[in-house]
Amino acid sequence: MLPSSTVENYLKAIYLGAGALTPPSRLVPMGQLAGALGVAPGTATTMVKTLAESGLVEYEPYAGVALTKAGQKLAALVVRRHRVIEMFLVRMMGYGWDEVHDEAEQMEHVVSDRLIDRMDEMLGRPEVDPHGDPIPTPEGIVKPQPMQSLLTCPLATPVTITRVIDQDKVFLRFIEKHNLKPGESIEVEARDAASDSVRVRGRDEQRITIGTKAASKLLVQAR
Amino acid sequence: MLPSSTVENYLKAIYLGAGALTPPSRLVPMGQLAGALGVAPGTATTMVKTLAESGLVEYEPYAGVALTKAGQKLAALVVRRHRVIEMFLVRMMGYGWDEVHDEAEQMEHVVSDRLIDRMDEMLGRPEVDPHGDPIPTPEGIVKPQPMQSLLTCPLATPVTITRVIDQDKVFLRFIEKHNLKPGESIEVEARDAASDSVRVRGRDEQRITIGTKAASKLLVQAR
DNA sequence: GTCCACATTTTGATGAGTCAAAAATACAGT
């Protein structure tokens, strides 16, 4: 029996939630999960227990939940579908990068592997989606991307923006407007703890100062 | 509240069922509907009653069900999505016409109007899908196609195949193999009631004899 | 007109997924 959309959404939320934990931990707390899915805490608990029955997750009461090997594979494939679809919508269908998330959120549960592979082929087998998020292989593997954020990268050193970790439309449009999309070359000029801000020099000597919260969502690679 | 996939499937089945009735009647019998949807008769009855509550259908106990204006519009939009998707998969994604139905059956419930319109635009606003089925407009209107089948068209008169009414893979591959797809020019040479068959002359003087049941599924227009 | 076969509706039950609110638990601070 193939997993329902609901099951897929839980697995994906655990998969994505585990990576984004601060501090990084194996177990995703139920509150986190419930929040990500927009359901009541009790609902998440119940659902996670049935996922554990199915062998898709390991559940430790009062501690949290983690994917099993099987759950991880399934989750990675949902994420693969999501990101291939986003890429397809941007490259082939003329969508903006801030407009694709909701559409992909629905389509990821219904498109066949066949169609995903056709899209992937037409796109030239890309490694990342429009936001720079890595696309898992059909086997569910993601090559780890060693990466720093604007908060941790060296100062006054040229870097390339490779990834934007936030699907919020308004944030994405802000990023686009200030030429901070993946691929752009920039430099962090200064960080100031007191004002909670980071000053960036972008394309054409453009300067912009953003908050540390926003800065942590922009990942870069040395150049 | 937007209709669930289930509601959309019921409305579509009623919409499509009403056209295919023999004899043509306003009301689709519950048995027919249950059969088309693959659910138990009692299930269809229950569901149709709630659809009637919502004002999407008119329900006459022991007689059948018909769409209201509102139901008709919704159903036509589901059919539009289905057929635009099928056309997109064939023209843009390299699918065969016998491979698109199942994929479209799922996608029709999740793709946005925005994406459907983008597909439609890329396809050059086609009037029919790969099987020759008419695509309703965004307003839910289908221009009536005056049409005859191979059973009713004049003998020894050149006609063009315009539509194939059957989504079965095996049947579609048979049709394709014998060059009887929409667009092909043919002539009905003879019909024989005793042998329940129809002899057709197709492309390159090809002759083929098919049963009346199959013949009734091939629609043609005078040329 | 009566009766029968068949279609339809009703009934009672089930599974998936959800919520609100009550109960239990963990844990940090004193």
Place this chain on the structure above:
DNA sequence: ACTGTATTTTTGACTCATCAAAATGTGGAC
């Protein structure tokens, strides 16, 4: 150790969609 707060789990209930099987209605054959 004790207590308070935040998190988590439990409980009871609800909606949607479904089935099997019993009850009922319909229309045709005779």
